[in-house]
Amino acid sequence: ADMVRSLIDKYSQGGWLPIFPCWNSYTAAMIGDHCISVIGDAIRKDIKGFDVQKAYEAMRKNAFHEPESFEEYKNGKGRRALNSYLKYGYIPLEDSVKEAFHTCEQVSRTLEYAYDDYVLAQVAGKLNKKEDYNILMKRAMNYRNVIDPRTGYAQGRHADGSFLKDDNAFRFVRFITEGVPAHYTWYVPQDVRGLMNLMGGKDKFISKLDSMFSEHRYWHGNEPCHQVPYLFNYAAQPWKTQRQVSDIRHTEYDNTPGGLSGNDDAGQMSAWYVFSAMGFYPVCPGDPYYVIGSPAFEKMTIHLENGKDFIVKAHGVSEENIYIQSATLDGRKFENSYITHKQILEGGILEFVMGNIPNKNWATKKENCPPSILKQRVYN
Template sequence: MKNFSLLILFVILITSCKIKINKNNLQEDIFVDHVNPFLGTGGHGHTYPGATVPFGMLQVSPDNGVSSWDWCSGYHYSDSIVAGFSHLHLSGTGIGDLTDILFMPTNKKVDLTVKTTSRDQLPYKSSYSHANEKASPGYYQVYLEDPKINVELTSTQRTAFHKYTFAKEDKQAVVIDLGFAINWDKALKTALTIEDKYTISGYRFSTGWAKNQKVFFVAKFSKPISESVLTANQKIVSGTASEGEHTTAQLFFDAAGSDEVLVKVALSSVSIANAKDNLETENFNFENVKAKATTTWNTALNKITVETPVDSLKTIFYTAMYHTQLAPVTYSDKNGQFRKENDEIVTAKNYTAYSSLSLWDTFRAENPLLTLVAPDKVSDLVNSMLAYYDTKKILPVWTLYANETNTMTGYHSIPVIVDAYKKGIKGFDSEKAYTAMKTTMMQDERGLNLYKQYGFIPYNLLDESVTITLEYAYDDWCVAQMAKALGKNEDYQFFLNRSKAYQHLFDPKTGFMRGKSADGKSWNEPFDPKHSNHREQTDYTEGNAWQHSWFVPQDVEDFISLHGSNEVFAKRLEQLFTESSEITGSNVSADISGLIGQYAHGNEPSHHIAYMFNRAGQPWRTQYWVRHILDTQYNTTPNGLSGNEDCGQMSAWYVFSSMGLYPMNPASGEYEIGSPIFEKATINLQDGKTFVIEAENVSNKNFYIQSATLNGVPFNKTAITHQQIVQGGILHFVMGSEPNKNWGLTK
């Protein structure tokens, strides 16, 4: 009887374990199921729907073959033609490049000697329908209507996997086009080699946004190559190798035995040998690779869990979490090597080098978010920037394939480094980092000579003078904070004083930051705060005075005092959201989108502004406008983003704001409190701790904070520190339909 009881107990134990395991598996599946990779592929979102893993080296995705602004990622949801599937893509940028190493399956022999000037002339293009297209994290599928081929794509960190299913008894062929390019990109020198009956390799050197991009690749097929045609510069070449500005190949496979052709492809910035080293040794088990990609994404998406009865909010949130982990991208090879812009080959020792650093965008919220959801990646990012500094003796601005593009204003690698240091992230040399920051801000490039000479940048000496001055002032404040932390008091005072440069440009009569001439007295006239001129003969970058006059996150109290009082400041801030949305000028920046009044959520300079009411004694207006932005600027459709995704920043704003937090000053180590949209959000911290944000009674009408507690103790502040969050705990809000104008006024 005793043995029988033990047996029953054992069965119950095993059954309960099995139930628990199944329940856990079900829970894991939820995260990827809520992601819609097509969100942001329409409108001006500029995202791609293809397959990758978190921060992966490869982004294998469809290319429509169109050179136009809304096709910066290679793909736009409005299209119905596909040119092929290439292996490198940009997520949500405003400039187009990459789309390197294009593969396209076909069921017929095509003429690759025809010179093409548009995608309409491509002999291998195909139509497709969204009805026969699917995407999920780590997986993409589309049915090519013309050759009747089903294409599936998945990826590991450094290897892309293709699966082509042909119609029965159809000819089986794959085209590789190394001359394919869109937007700014242009192939300079390419080469293809058939190494054996299963393997091809080659390289593609190009210029574009990245002026010196070198991509080496290797591809292995599941079937032997039965026939091949190679071209160089539209001429067929004999043998097994071709080289030229534009090389292509069509490879044929025996249709007998299987309708499927599988391919795995690896790249390297260094060499074909390194590409081979990066290539997964696993055989062509596509489903296994796909399952691993799904598991990897589930783990990444699980860093923050949210609870809400509204499914659309889960879709927006988890898709935002997905987008925030597409970039930056792995750049160093499996052996640590990577190529610099000057063609020097270096080795990342004890870190992974990353590229696609869209710092003007991502320093605001994307990089602070990574300190919570991917802290293990942050020191690698800092070391990647310091490796760039080793070559240039200046920190990077916007790096693409290790090239400095010098796109946008400021040196915002600086706040990223300071944010990491202040949050206690280890793994980089803080003294070296400080030297790099100080050296960068003391050199003379990109208007710093004028900034040092005048204390601001005169509008008559450099375009975009207001934006550049405000951003250098912020970067100076960041250097000052690092200097203070390292005990460099003289440097602290120097950079802190220089960070007041914004004071020179504030016009108390109008309440705007304005262009001032080198005489230090006269303003740029005539003045129209709604006027925009894109990137030339303007005082503002991709915007106007309404959008750019609020960038003083480092000293909001002093900024408010320039306006005269909290009341005046808050009134002007309110007017930003209620003013007419007219933008004047004949060359208006296309980046001004997502307008609420003159507030432009579709571009990054506006992202911190709604949180400034907190500092002006009106936190309920922060709550109102943040909830309004959450409700109106994001949705679950391909048009679900109101502007360029910009390598995660547009989505990072949503991730933070939907939880009720935002890093208004991204290097302060603090988060402003807004209006949480979820009943419960749990941040799963690295050491097993959790920080839970609860919003009791929250709804589409109950978005005002009535009261709050932190770990059961009344909490009456409009900001919370990173250190408070990483210690774990519960921040509990009680929400209501009317503002509590007494909450949050404790300094």
């Protein structure tokens, strides 16, 4: 709530939510519009202590308008290349995004804006803003416009609708931010199952996901990859998430001054570790659930602000025993590879029995996988 109030104050004093606030000022340094992610997640989770209507006004302005003054836009107010994004449903390669610290990077911007639009759509639905909800949910699907059906990977696209023909999925390119297309292809937390279908189905999705690790393409040192190891859960192979999360914890972090695998970037490198050590991770902030990984501790307690405790126990956990054999929540059999925010706030005990061999039957039914898009209300 404190952070959200500060962001609303920035909007009240400067006229826009910041894209990347720094030096007590607006900047055009990074590419997403993730104040929407932070504020929207707080609203979805019913965090109190700030003006929700004012927050929605601020988020909506960023998502629907560009500054009238070029000087304001140049100084970092508003989304970069918003007009192109709204016109084409993606940012074409012809828009070089000149008024930005990171010029070009059109595909990464498209993917990040589509996710932000999804989060804002959820807030619009919660506030019963029907027209905005419908528009934003349609925009949340804009990620499909930059996934090349020929390869199943993110690809640059021209204004005439044609994709680049280059085989560039595994090399650095101008239309991707600080990475390669294979990294950013997975930046669809709002519709993982839709991405799976776009790739040609579950088998092709799993094959590409496996290759991120078998071919050493995964890059933990850059945060847009951080949800990738958790995506096996959506494909009903949670044991692979358990293996990769545990491996990343042990290989990408150590207890030295250089113990992080990359720039901590506002705490995300550390936050990934803390969540993953607890045993779950918010793949899609803005949706009120967390995807289960592999807990690191025999017992971990969250002291909640409502006075309750949520406890995670992992019986037999060790460096070898990283695989979940079975689970219970408050003594009842638990078969889901995700847990809701509401279940955590209710307090209680989530218990895992751990082992050194994957249990390929736990949490593998379709109904046990994380929701890709939670059931949406439809406004006519």
